Amino acid sequence: MTKHQPIASATGKTAILYRMVMPNHVCPWGLKAKHLLESEGFVVDDRHLKTHEETEAFKAKHNVKTTPQTFIDGERVGGYDDLRRFFGKRVQAKGETSYVPIIALFSLTALGALALSVANFETPFTVRAAEWFIGISMVVLAFLKLQDVESFSAMFLNYDLLSRRWVPYASLYPVLEAIAGVLMLSDRLHWLSVPIALFIGTEGAISVFKAVYVDKRELKCACVGGSSNVPLGFVSLTENLFMVGMAIWMARMWL
Template structure:
């Protein structure tokens, strides 16, 4: 079977490798093309190539001498869906929940030699609180900017937005070992209840279209059901730990 030929013009310099060029080259290779790989080895060469040919971007891909265009156009040519780069998505939160759930399962098995469902749920929520707290703490300023847009307390007292992530992560840490429950559980219950009410008011009553700061500032996670779930989980584990204590 004869392979089709393709030519790709992409930026490859000692200090910069165009990521879209790498991905386009990989797509062509995995789809069985014989590739002529043309490197634009300086920024000036890249700029000159675009200006001379009237292109807005590189890489530029040609198949059997016919210009296809850039990386997105190549995906379309190959019958693939768009490669998502921007836009709102629940993927960051779902990734956290998936990993922390598996952590809870393996930790329970390692410590108890069995799959105790109650302990798995306890650890799952506590691990999730810790990870979500880390994501907020890594850029407190950015988190606070998003958080004050909808949290009822943070809108009136901005410093609260800098405290929230530490309460969330700290309560999760203490709940893992069952330490200082009478401090950790009430603190988590208070902030999560405020958070739940805030989400309900902003999303379901005021119908505002906002991004959630649950995985830190600057994310494209929509404020809504997943955000409410985070707060409800914290509320549930807080009440359970208090009753258990």
């Protein structure tokens, strides 16, 4: 058997996988690669790189920068992303924009609001469920921003009009969003939550509209934090308009 000759397989589909398996570290991408190969019907000759020295020697020998590395039919396929491409699966490009984070967030906050409505009113479709949806969404969005305020504020300053005039507002925004969201969920202190939501929602909507539809700029939205790859546009504008609508609705109920 040659060095890159895999173990025999009844199906004829075999592969050699080199991955790091050390006492204090098991490479997660190696596990993903092994699972992908097996899910595609391959018998995997799983070869472990058990030390840093062994790993570095392997990378130098094969002139590669990373592990895991897969060999099929004696030819190197590459790392995990290369393996996905080999099987015709999509690989997201670095920095590529995606609506997945915001879709996942709003889907879960909507389901949470519906679940609360069922628990309290025995039906998912109530006015209170809609209010809870906005409130929960605001709290979760604020949490994502507050995880790294510096990164959020840096991205927010790319398009927010008020922040460009008064920089501290970029760091204050998620705090205001959290306060308004919590108060809306509690159905208390409307005199405070309504003006906050109305102000940040209106100012945010104007900023997004100007950046995207007037200036025609292609930017990433800071709505789910500073590391977001969500494109600034319709979803961001809708988020702000929902906030404004909720504030107007609660003001009507309050007044």
